[in-house]
Amino acid sequence: MSFGAPPEVLHSFVEKMKLCWFNGASPALPGYRYETGERTEDSNSGGYQNVLIYGAGGNSEVFEVQFHKYNDNTLIVTRNVSLPPDLLTKVKRDIQLWALTSQDCNT
Numbered sequence: 001m002s003f004g005a006p007p008e009v010l011h012s013f014v015e016k017m018k019l020c021w022f023n024g025a026s027p028a029l030p031g032y033r034y035e036t037g038e039r040t041e042d043s044n045s046g047g048y049q050n051v052l053i054y055g056a057g058g059n060s061e062v063f064e065v066q067f068h069k070y071n072d073n074t075l076i077v078t079r080n081v082s083l084p085p086d087l088l089t090k091v092k093r094d095i096q097l098w099a100l101t102s103q104d105c106n107t
Helices: 006-022 085-099
Strands: 033-040 047-054 061-070 073-080
Touching: 006 033, 006 047, 006 061, 006 073, 006 085, 061 085, 073 085
Parallel strands: none
Antiparallel strands: 033 047, 047 061, 061 073
């Protein structure tokens, strides 16, 4: 759970993700790529925004982060498709810390 509406939480998340996972001196996901988008659900709860991460050198989806509206806040849901265990541990830890409005990559 993160405080704020999904578009705000998504924007903050993507900025941290670009800095910590894809850029910098030692990025966590070098060679991987990401896309952001919006999906609709079949239920009456509406749609959600998401980030899809694709494998290094390919077009295969390896991980997804979903941002669902939950009252006035955002529920963050993850789905691992095939991210390796060591990267999965790092990515999930970062997401949990960032949901608490962490200011940098390490906290």
